[in-house]
Amino acid sequence: MSASLLCLVHCLALPFLLLLLPGVVGLFAQSEAFHYAALALVAPAALAAFCLGYRHHRAPAPALLGLIGICCLAIAILPGVGDDTEVALTVAGSLALLVGHMINWRLRSHRG
Secondary structure, X not given: OHHHHHHHHHHHHHHHHHHHXXXXXXXXXXXXXXXXXXXXXXXXXXXHHHHHHHXXXXXXXXXXXXXXXXXXXXXXXXXXXXXXXXXXXXXXHHHHHHHHHHHHHHHHHHXX
């Protein structure tokens, strides 16, 4: 009987929870916690990619762009940074990382 009751609750609650999921994810993506979590994931992965790229092709430009991008993202989440400045730094940092990764990929793939 308990298993049947759990099954009933599960079957009734799951569709409702799935309907709420986009809203919950949207709230998390707009929260400060998302920015901290994203930086905590992005920074080490980007640093590793740029270090490996530099060891492979010895071109400093991608690593420099990556470092600038990570610094922009880190500064954007500091307390006291205004909303407009935060958006500008986040966009600039993301673009710097993107361009750095593109150059890094191109240099790595063209040098055997």
